[in-house]
Amino acid sequence: MSRFINEKDYFHGKSECTGILLVNLGTPDAPDTPSLRRYLKEFLSDPRVVEIPRIVWAIILHGIILNTRPAKSAAKYKSVWTENGSPLMHISLQQQQALQKEMEIRFNGPVKIALAMRYGNPSIPSTLLQLKEAGARRVLVLPLYPQYCAATNATTFDKVFDELKRWRWLPELRLVNHYHDHPGYIKALANSVRTHWETHPRGQLLLMSFHGIPKRNLMLGDPYHCECHKTARLLAEALNLSPNAWRVTFQSRFGKAEWLQPYTDKTLQALPAEGIKNVDVICPGFAADCLETLEEIRVENREYFEHAGGETYHYIPALNDNPEHIQALADIIQQHTQGWAETAADWSVATQQKQAGITVQHATEKGAKK
Ligand SMILES: C=CC1=C(C)c2cc3[nH]c(cc4nc(cc5[nH]c(cc1n2)c(C)c5CCC(=O)O)C(CCC(=O)O)=C4C)c(C)c3C=C
Ligand SMILES: [Fe+2]
Numbered sequence: 001m002s003r004f005i006n007e008k009d010y011f012h013g014k015s016e017c018t019g020i021l022l023v024n025l026g027t028p029d030a031p032d033t034p035s036l037r038r039y040l041k042e043f044l045s046d047p048r049v050v051e052i053p054r055i056v057w058a059i060i061l062h063g064i065i066l067n068t069r070p071a072k073s074a075a076k077y078k079s080v081w082t083e084n085g086s087p088l089m090h091i092s093l094q095q096q097q098a099l100q101k102e103m104e105i106r107f108n109g110p111v112k113i114a115l116a117m118r119y120g121n122p123s124i125p126s127t128l129l130q131l132k133e134a135g136a137r138r139v140l141v142l143p144l145y146p147q148y149c150a151a152t153n154a155t156t157f158d159k160v161f162d163e164l165k166r167w168r169w170l171p172e173l174r175l176v177n178h179y180h181d182h183p184g185y186i187k188a189l190a191n192s193v194r195t196h197w198e199t200h201p202r203g204q205l206l207l208m209s210f211h212g213i214p215k216r217n218l219m220l221g222d223p224y225h226c227e228c229h230k231t232a233r234l235l236a237e238a239l240n241l242s243p244n245a246w247r248v249t250f251q252s253r254f255g256k257a258e259w260l261q262p263y264t265d266k267t268l269q270a271l272p273a274e275g276i277k278n279v280d281v282i283c284p285g286f287a288a289d290c291l292e293t294l295e296e297i298r299v300e301n302r303e304y305f306e307h308a309g310g311e312t313y314h315y316i317p318a319l320n321d322n323p324e325h326i327q328a329l330a331d332i333i334q335q336h337t338q339g340w341a342e343t344a345a346d347w348s349v350a351t352q353q354k355q356a357g358i359t360v361q362h363a364t365e366k367g368a369k370k
């Protein structure tokens with residue numbers, strides 16, 4: 001007996017699609033103190049970000065940090081804010097649009113690339129609901145952090161699960177855990193450094209600075225530190241660098257505990273005394289430029305280096321919407337959606353036929369006996 005499309009039409013006439021949920025950290029809505037207070041409150045209340053007993057932390061956070069840090073951070077955000085708003089948000093939207101174009105070509109079927117932020121807007125729950133509305137029966141979550149860290153990737157997944165716990169009909173779900181050693185990502189980083197060296201004199205040292213985390217997290221088993229080192233080694237190999245031509249450091253320390261060492265700021269202050277007065281700095285862990293690269297690395301750390309006797313300091317931008325970066329992310333999406341593209345294309349054909357009033361044998365069952 002024939003099987004007809006309406007037998008499978010659970011979706012009430014809506015077309016189905018594959019959804020890709022890109023997630024980055026998030027950014028305040030505006031560079032002012034109230035927006036920063038809201039943003040930092042959400043961010044720093046996350047137990048995956050600050051792993052100390054809740055009661056102790058609540059006293060410090062509400063008693064001290066949320067009274068002092070918002071104004072200081074707002075001033076820093078103001079210095080990087082553009083007419084397009086927060087750099088992190090603007091660049092993330094460019095990445096989303098470029099990936100939408102690229103995946104439509106690769107998928108040959110309905111695919112929706114959505115962007116969410118772990119903290120602030122657009123939130124993960126609201127973006128998942130949009131994907132649901134768009135008919136996404138398959139969702140791939142791609143956190144835009146190449147190196148896995150509980151404070152970034154795990155909390156992204158937590159937030160996805162928290163929302164999905166409330167749904168009756170769950171989509172098929174896949175997660176990208178990390179892509180710190182993906183050949184396309186390493187190639188994009190290496191070519192970005194080469195392009196920089198074509199237009200700028202090459203420094204004596206390529207400093208690869210990654211966002212820090214507390215050292216305790218490493219001792220508890222977080223793979224982040226090792227993944228940063230692997231990325232750095234692969235990048236150095238791709239560039240054929242000798243061992244003394246590159247170093248790994250960790251930036252953006254927060255609080256009084258020890259974080260991953262060596263620290264970026266202390267290293268830059270010490271380099272001129274070692275005879276290293278010309279450096280190139282790259283932040284391979286940041287998929288998009290943001291406060292931590294544009295202000296802390298490009299401006300603040302340059303000052304430390306120059307005050308210590310450094311002469312030339314070049315910051316090599318994040319991969320942002322560089323076409324090779326988009327190709328690498330598209331490759332990662334393609335690899336993690338194996339088997340989905342065909343289904344999406346078939347559903348697309350079936351849906352078009354249905355909308356045109358044609359009753360057809362279901363496309364995914366074209367081999368079925370008539
Ligand atoms: C409190 C502890 C923090 C941990 C742990 C942490 C880990 C971590 N963060 C990123 C990426 C980004 N962090 C950014 C800003 C930022 N980070 C912290 C604190 C921790 N981060 C704070 C308080 C802030 C806000 C700014 C400030 O007040 O100093 C950003 C930039 C966001 C932007 O809007 O531009 C990014 C990106 C990673 C990858 C990471 C762990 C590996
Ligand atoms: Fe951070």
Ligand SMILES: [Fe+2]
Nearest residue numbers: 225226227229
């Ligand atoms: Fe390690």
